[in-house]
Amino acid sequence: MVRISNNLLGLLNIITLLISLPIIVYSLYLYFDHHVNSGCHKFLEFPLLIFGVFLFLVSLCGLIGSCCRAAFLLWIYLFVMFILIIGLFCFTIFAFIVTHKGVGEVVSGRGYKEYRLGDYSHWLQKRFTNADNWEKINSCLHDAKVCESLGHGVYQKAEEFYKRNLSPIQSGCCKPPTYCSFTYMNATYWTAPNSGLANSTGDCIKWSNNQDELCFDCMSCKAGFIANLKIQWRKIAIVNVASLILLIFVYSLGCCAFRNNRVDNGYKRHRAPHH
Template sequence: MAFRLSNNLIGILNAVTFLLSIPILGAGIWLGHRADGTECERYLSAPVIALGVFLLVVSIAGLVGACCRVTWLLWVYLLAMFVLIVALFCFTVFAFVVTNRGAGEAVSGRGYKEYRLGDYSNWLQKRVENHKNWNRIRSCLQGSKVCKNLQDKKESVTDFMRSDLSPIESGCCKPPTSCGFTYVSGTDWTKTTATNSSSDPDCNTWSNDALCYDCQSCKAGVVATVKRDWKRTAIVCIVFLVFIIIVYSIGCCAFRNNRRDNAYHGGWKGGYA
């Protein structure tokens, strides 16, 4: 009996997924074993490897199950796809819920915004304020040299004030505007008497050597970045979820075809015998 359309489509899709899983898996292994890799890259390697292995195993199950008519493998494939659909749906809803609060505050005469940790969701605040989590995040920030761009720039105070800084640059690489420090360079500021009158604890935490990596504004900048990235990811997840549901539906058709063919061949052989 000729292959049905659904089996062919599942076979093609899983062949493509299998080919994609190999570079993903290779990238994860490479990130984890780079001699000069940062803490961020090593921490990222585990989920990348897990994603690569998952795609590899699932694509093989779907490919063999659809093309070789192995019904139990196709059942495993559909089960994995169902779990993926549920997980993506839950993550998408969760991402929109925890990112519905908080935004940078515009400052008069500044091209950048200031960030306050208390403006964001409690869940994100607790995650970033956890001592163990923050030590890892701070190590990542320092290892990736997020402030190097500001350190290398030699621009006037007017140009700096007009700069469009990222949330992390604004929160971690410079002191809060409320401190009233005197600008020397992007990461070099002189404390003034205005520091003592400011109620912001970050003013005392700031140091030209350590910058503001231990400041609340830095944590807020990280949370703002996470919020932005999660919202983008959630939108991508919605598109991917629609695609996965379509593939899952095709897989269900292929599974039904396998069962019909197995029943047909079993009945034909039994009748012939």
């Protein structure tokens, strides 16, 4: 009689095996489709392929090991699961540590906040705002058209725009910082003050009314991206806690299945005829 833990573990691995297939197919589509040539998609294709193949192989080991009583494959599966549990636990703790710093700055008379790069973790700054990585991130932001919705003329008056609850990326990348004292013309078009003093340094001189540039090379844009990243990582860390509980449950099932395989294999060797 097939044990319940073996059946349940096999079912879970069939599900993850099926999930891995579209991931592999999509990553191969990104690789071979020459029409998809943006830096953002190119940045994603290799990690997606690695993750898909890894998920497929691990699921296959778990499926064969649980259903076909292959003790060695099940041992490999349990070892990988143990490493995943340790890795996920460490990443969750790390995510909480590197995202504990940094909050948006409330601006008087504005519905949105503004962000400063120095307020955030040095690790996040170093990892995501260096020249090579920022070029890829910048490409992703352009592909996502994060500023396009602001430039459709929905908010005609400055007072209406100032009340807008912008996302961190929109606040940092799609408009000049408030301290630059630029004059609002429309959501993505601003004019510099006549004195020229307020816009002589930093992000103020990096702002461009060219819709392909705007403030995407500004420090405020990098800060807005990291602020958004912080929000997402906090959400992921919370999801990871639930994932850890699930992984520990699956690992426990795997241990039961491994024990069952050893008992059954030992029983078969004991019942085998001796010559």
